[in-house]
Amino acid sequence: xxxxxxxxxxxxxxxxxxxxxxxxxxxxxxxxxxxVSAEKIERLFGQKTPKKSIKLDPxxxxxxxxxxxxxxxxxxxxxxxxxxxxxxxxxxxxxxLTNDNLRAKVSGxxxxxxxxxxxxxxxxxxxxxxxxxxxxxxKSIRKSLNLQFPTNSFDLDLPKIKNQIEQMNEVKxxxxxxxxxxxxxxxxxxxxxxxxxxxxxxxxxxxxxxxxAGLLTSRLDxxxxxxxxxxxxxxxxxxxxxxxxMAEPIAHRLRGLRRMGxxxxxxxxxxxxxxxxxxxxxxxxxxxxxxxxxxxxxxxxDIVIIDMRDAARPVLRLTDHATKIIRASAVNE
Amino acid sequence: MQTLYExxxxxxxxxxxxLQRGVVAILDVGTxxxxxxxxxxxxxxxxxxxxxMGAIAKHGAFRIIGVAKTxxxxxxxxxxxxxxxxxxxxxxxxxxxQKMANVRVDHVMACFSGANPKSYGLAGEVEVETGNVTxxxxxxxxxxxxxxxxxxxxxxxxxxxxxxxxxQNPSLSDPRGQIGHLLSVDMHLLTIxxxxxxxxxxxxxxxxxxxxGVVSSAYASAISALVEDEQELGxxxxxxxxxxxxxxxxxxxxxxxxxxxxxxxxxxxSDLSSGLQIPKNTAERxxxxxxxxxxxxxxxxxxxxxxxxxxxxxxxxxxxxxxxxIGIIRPRVEEILEEVYHKLQAARFDTLPSQRIVLTGGASxxxxxxxxxxxILGQQVRLGRPLRVHGLPQAAxxxxxxxxxxLALYAAHPQDECWDFDLPAQKFGVKPMKRxxxxxxxxx
Numbered sequence: 001x002x003x004x005x006x007x008x009x010x011x012x013x014x015x016x017x018x019x020x021x022x023x024x025x026x027x028x029x030x031x032x033x034x035x036v037s038a039e040k041i042e043r044l045f046g047q048k049t050p051k052k053s054i055k056l057d058p059x060x061x062x063x064x065x066x067x068x069x070x071x072x073x074x075x076x077x078x079x080x081x082x083x084x085x086x087x088x089x090x091x092x093x094x095x096x097l098t099n100d101n102l103r104a105k106v107s108g109x110x111x112x113x114x115x116x117x118x119x120x121x122x123x124x125x126x127x128x129x130x131x132x133x134x135x136x137x138x139k140s141i142r143k144s145l146n147l148q149f150p151t152n153s154f155d156l157d158l159p160k161i162k163n164q165i166e167q168m169n170e171v172k173x174x175x176x177x178x179x180x181x182x183x184x185x186x187x188x189x190x191x192x193x194x195x196x197x198x199x200x201x202x203x204x205x206x207x208x209x210x211x212x213a214g215l216l217t218s219r220l221d222x223x224x225x226x227x228x229x230x231x232x233x234x235x236x237x238x239x240x241x242x243x244x245x246m247a248e249p250i251a252h253r254l255r256g257l258r259r260m261g262x263x264x265x266x267x268x269x270x271x272x273x274x275x276x277x278x279x280x281x282x283x284x285x286x287x288x289x290x291x292x293x294x295x296x297x298x299x300x301x302d303i304v305i306i307d308m309r310d311a312a313r314p315v316l317r318l319t320d321h322a323t324k325i326i327r328a329s330a331v332n333e
Numbered sequence: 334m335q336t337l338y339e340x341x342x343x344x345x346x347x348x349x350x351x352l353q354r355g356v357v358a359i360l361d362v363g364t365x366x367x368x369x370x371x372x373x374x375x376x377x378x379x380x381x382x383x384x385x386m387g388a389i390a391k392h393g394a395f396r397i398i399g400v401a402k403t404x405x406x407x408x409x410x411x412x413x414x415x416x417x418x419x420x421x422x423x424x425x426x427x428x429x430x431q432k433m434a435n436v437r438v439d440h441v442m443a444c445f446s447g448a449n450p451k452s453y454g455l456a457g458e459v460e461v462e463t464g465n466v467t468x469x470x471x472x473x474x475x476x477x478x479x480x481x482x483x484x485x486x487x488x489x490x491x492x493x494x495x496x497x498x499x500x501q502n503p504s505l506s507d508p509r510g511q512i513g514h515l516l517s518v519d520m521h522l523l524t525i526x527x528x529x530x531x532x533x534x535x536x537x538x539x540x541x542x543x544x545x546g547v548v549s550s551a552y553a554s555a556i557s558a559l560v561e562d563e564q565e566l567g568x569x570x571x572x573x574x575x576x577x578x579x580x581x582x583x584x585x586x587x588x589x590x591x592x593x594x595x596x597x598x599x600x601x602x603s604d605l606s607s608g609l610q611i612p613k614n615t616a617e618r619x620x621x622x623x624x625x626x627x628x629x630x631x632x633x634x635x636x637x638x639x640x641x642x643x644x645x646x647x648x649x650x651x652x653x654x655x656x657x658x659i660g661i662i663r664p665r666v667e668e669i670l671e672e673v674y675h676k677l678q679a680a681r682f683d684t685l686p687s688q689r690i691v692l693t694g695g696a697s698x699x700x701x702x703x704x705x706x707x708x709i710l711g712q713q714v715r716l717g718r719p720l721r722v723h724g725l726p727q728a729a730x731x732x733x734x735x736x737x738x739x740l741a742l743y744a745a746h747p748q749d750e751c752w753d754f755d756l757p758a759q760k761f762g763v764k765p766m767k768r769x770x771x772x773x774x775x776x777x
Contacts (some may be wrong), residue, residue, distance in 0.1 A: 058403065059421035069541060072437035163492055263675050 118154045126150045126182035135189040137170050141186070144168070153178055169212045192298055194235055196222060198256070200228040230259030243267065246286050250299065264309070273299065277305045282302070285311065340487075341752040347545040347748070351440030357744055358438040360425065360551075361737040362419070362445045362533065364408050364576025364599055365695065368729075368737045369426035369429060369441075371399035372744060373433040395745045397724035398436065410552075410595045411447025411577040413532040420539050426541060441537055444553045444740045446527040446572070446579045448492070448529035452680070453481050453591045458517040464498065466508045466516055474518045475751045483524045486500045490530070490549055491523040493750035495587040504585065509688050520751065523549055523591050548743055550736040551591040557739035558693040558717030558732070559583055567601040567685035570717065571673055571706075572735055573696035578669055580676050582685070590680040594672040600695035601665045608661045608751025609653065619658060620699075626666050627701035628659040631633035664698065677710070691717035695733035 004016050014022065070076050096102060117123075126149055130138040145161060158176050165174040170190050179184040191213035193205030203216035205225065216222060219240070226244040228237065240257045243265060247254050250269065258266040267275040277285045283295065285308040290297040302322035308316035318326070351357040352374055359370040375394040403425040405416030431437060457478035463469050475494060483489075494513075497505040499513035508516060530547060537544050555570035567584045576597045581592040601624075606616035623637050632655035641648045684689060690710050692702060697716055707714040718730065719738035 031440050057421065059425040062424070065424045065428055066541065068431065072431055072435065 030087060038327065054271065056101055075287045081265055118152055121182075124150055124182045125153050125156060125178065125184050128184045128186065130186045130188060133170070133190045135170075135187070138215075141168065141171075141188075147184075148183070160268075170214045187329045193222070193225060195241065196227045197234050197237075198227060199231075206237060210234055210237065227256035228259065229256055230262075232262050233257075233259035236265075240265065243282060243286060246290070249290060253299065269299065273303060274305045276305060276309050278309045280312060288314070336526045341750070344543055344544060344546050345641065345752060346440070347440055347543055348744075351545050352502070352744075353442075356436055356438050356440075357435075358430065359544070359737050359740045359744060360423065360426070360441045360443045360537070361511050361550065361740060362408060362411075362413070362423070363405055363550075363574055363736070364378050364411050364446075364597060365574070366402050366733070367405045367408075367419075367422045367426045368400070368402050369430040369432045369496045370397050370729075370737050370741055371436060371438055372396070372741055373434075373436070374696050375400045376582040381434065393469040395723070395741070397722055397741065399430035399432070399727075400729050401426045402729075403429065406574070406750065409547055410577060410578075410597075411445055411574065411593070412509045412526075412529045412747060413536055416536055416539075416660040418530060418758075420536050420722075423536060423540050427542065438617075439541075441451060441542045442546040442548065442740060443533055443537060443544060443551040444548040444594055444736055445529070445533060445575045445648055446550040446574050446736070447595070447596060448525035450551065450579075450591050450593055451483065451487075451524050451539075451550055452592060453522040453524065454589070455520040455522055456517060457520065458515065461499075461514055461516050463656075464512050466513060470516055471497075471509065471650050475520065478518065478751075480522070483522075487524045488527045489522050490547055491521065491552065491588070491591075491748075493587065493748055494523050494751065495519045495521045495589055496585065506570060506585070506587075510700070521587065521589055522627065523552075523583050529684050535684075537624030546744070546747075547593055548740055549579070549581075550574070550740075551581035551593060552588050553737070553739035553743055554579065554693055554719075554735035555581040555588065555691075555739065556742050557719035558691050558735045562693065563687070563689050563745075566687035566689070567683055568687065568689035569677055570691045570693060571710075573597060573669060573692065574736075575696075578673060578694070578696075580673055580680075582677070582680055582682055584685060590682075592680070594663070594669060594676060596669045596672060598694075600669075601662050601696065605658065605661050605663050609639055609641075609651075609658075610648075611639055613639065615640060615642060620662065623655055623658055624662055625655065625659045625661045626643055626705045632656040634658060663705070666696075666702070666705060667709065669696075670706055674710055688713055690714045692733040693732040695718040695720075695731075697732050 021325070031115060048278070097108070128142070128147060128149065129309060130141060156178075158178075162174050162176050165171055165186065165188070172189040172191050174189070177188040179185050191207040193213040194208050196205050196216060196219065197206050198202045203219060204212055205214040205222065207213040212311060219227060226241065228234075228240045233240065236259065243257060244254070247267065253269045253273075255268045255270055258268055260276075262267050264279040265277045267277060267286065269275065275286065275289055289298070289306055289308060302319045303316050304319050305317040307317070348357070355374045357372050357374075359367040359368075359372060373396045375396070399664055403422050405419075406422045407413060409414030423558050427438070427441075437485045456480040457474045457476075459470065459474045459477050471494075472700055480582045496519040498517045499505055499508045500515055502513075504513070533547070534544055550572060551570070554572035555564075558570050558572070559568050564583045564586045567582070568582060569582045572579045574597045576595070576599050578592065578594040580592045581588055600618055602613060602617045605620055606609070606613050609619075611619075619639065623722065625632070635655040636652045637655060638659065639651050639653055641651065643649060683703065688711055690706065690713060692714060693716070703714055703716055716732065717735065718732050719735045720729070720742065722738055722741060725738065
């Protein structure tokens with residue numbers, strides 16, 4: 001049973017404003033409906049208010065229908081999907097080509113971007129390291145390349161530098177590497193001088209391939225290398241080396257070998273002594289001289305030239321002094 | 334007759350254009366649903382047809398590339414009652430089909446079931462001019478048919494030569510080339526209300542489409558639901574739709590009679606709605622889920638919750654037995670079938686050699702329909718489904734799609750109609766000149 005509760009409510013006369021204020025006092029979270037937003041209703045009553053009225057009619061609008069039909073028309077469709085973008089690209093290209101100002105601006109921006117990238121520390125080159133060569137060679141390479149460090153790896157023309165290094169006489173092959181950490185590494189394959197060739201006033205060092213391996217200012221710089229002289233002597237370098245090897249016992253006296261008349265060798269010893277070797281079998285001839293030397297110390301005698309050109313008839317030319325002494329003794333006898 | 338002849342010829346021209354383009358839309362404007370199908374014709378078959386074959390079999394293979402269905406609005410008893418609403422529904426269907434097909438269609442063939450179709454049998458007779466029957470003879474004999482006075486505000490939708498007779502040979506389908514003296518023709522003329530077809534034309538025009546042909550849905554659904562021997566030996570196709578039931582009778586592969594009963598499935602729904610006091614859509618749902626026409630003792634115990642959607646607790650929680658629902662549905666279905674029976678009687682269906690009856694259409698799916706129909710209409714009743722058509726989705730193979738599928742078949746193999754033959758020259762000579770003058774007068 002419901003309790004009967006029939007107490008007449010007290011009706012006091014209040015102005016509308018007053019009553020609203022009173023209501024707000026009683027229940028501050030309840031506002032008149034007109035003021036409540038949809039979200040608030042959702043929050044208060046836990047009901048979702050529809051955001052959009054549901055479309056009951058599935059029919060397309062007349063415009064939508066026409067647009068769809070237009071879109072299905074092949075010419076329109078191709079025009080919009082292919083023709084229109086092509087036209088826009090074409091127009092942009094045309095504008096770009098006709099507008100010098102814009103073109104300059106764009107190229108300026110591109111250059112700036114390029115230089116910005118190149119200026120990054122990753123591309124900086126601070127050192128050059130030269131491996132596989134003598135110190136003098138390295139020094140001369142540095143001097144000839146004349147690179148200013150630090151520099152940028154984009155500014156280095158490596159093929160040109162390689163070419164420049166390989167132009168040098170002493171260098172056979174050069175390999176260049178840009179190592180991380182700003183290092184330009186040059187790996188050299190230096191030519192090994194085998195012999196010195198005196199060509200007029202020039203002193204050239206020659207390697208085993210007959211190539212120039214450097215110039216000398218003084219013979220004294222490389223006393224360890226044998227010396228040859230004379231026109232086209234270089235071509236018979238190996239014969240000269242064999243002769244040198246044979247002349248080991250008299251190495252301390254041997255000054256060098258001279259190619260005579262582009263066909264035979266002269267071995268030149270100190271004190272102006274010349275051993276004239278034949279065109280054929282110079283080794284045998286030298287061997288005979290050495291044998292004579294061991295037997296009779298011929299090289300210590302007062303002799304200017306030992307002529308071994310005719311193997312059957314070796315000839316000695318004495319010094320003037322010796323000749324005089326011989327003449328005098330002959331007169332005395 | 335002349336204006337009709339011209340409009341039909343124009344539509345024929347448009348159909349030819351559409352078939353050359355290879356794409357044509359089918360639009361079935363029904364009372365409960367509007368279906369749009371997009372057909373694509375195989376160009377190779379078409380090319381082949383244009384080389385050798387004549388005007389009769391112009392087009393071959395086709396495929397359905399788009400189907401869309403929408404709830405029909407603004408259509409009552411198979412006729413447009415609210416143009417605006419129907420236009421929107423047609424737009425929805427056409428847009429859906431276009432979207433599925435990804436092809437734009439401009440030409441549409443339509444079918445509808447209302448507009449009081451009336452059948453007339455006409456006969457004409459001429460002497461063959463030369464020894465052989467030529468196209469011109471056929472034109473002459475068709476022109477010689479004396480059109481009955483079917484009254485103002487009515488127009489012919491179909492005028493098909495059904496049967497030719499040459500001298501003593503009473504049944505020829507194509508007498509061209511044959512030798513004889515006296516050529517006579519039986520023509521089947523189907524007339525409908527002009528107002529209805531004008532509404533349809535306007536509606537389709539407002540959707541930016543061009544009408545390439547109009548077909549009575551009685552004819553269309555019979556094409557797809559009747560099999561070949563039924564069409565040959567004589568059969569009736571009864572398409573029980575939403576707003577109206579159309580009846581057509583076929584003999585020797587030609588439609589010889591068509592009519593419609595202006596009662597359909599929607600009336601059953603409205604009976605349920607008023608009987609149970611529930612909204613229309615609830616009634617429709619109950620009809621499709623629990624409907625039937627034969628009550629058994631099991632149905633007395635089958636309680637169905639019926640929601641009145643009124644907000645009243647007692648009203649919304651009523652229960653009915655299935656028998657009660659059947660008790661509402663059955664009289665209306667019987668009424669429909671009896672009306673159909675009367676129409677068939679009027680067409681002298683019982684004199685045909687075979688009296689097969691094929692039920693199709695959405696309302697033919699009511700369980701027990703076959704048994705009830707055989708009690709009213711005759712023993713040879715079956716339920717018909719539309720023919721299988723290439724590309725037709727599974728959802729569109731039910732009996733409620735008989736009319737659109739039939740229309741698609743018709744679009745591929747149109748029946749010769751009287752306007753497919755040129756009228757004899759003496760009737761038509763000065764006409765183009767006059768028309769040109771009139772056009773100039775109207776436009777300047």
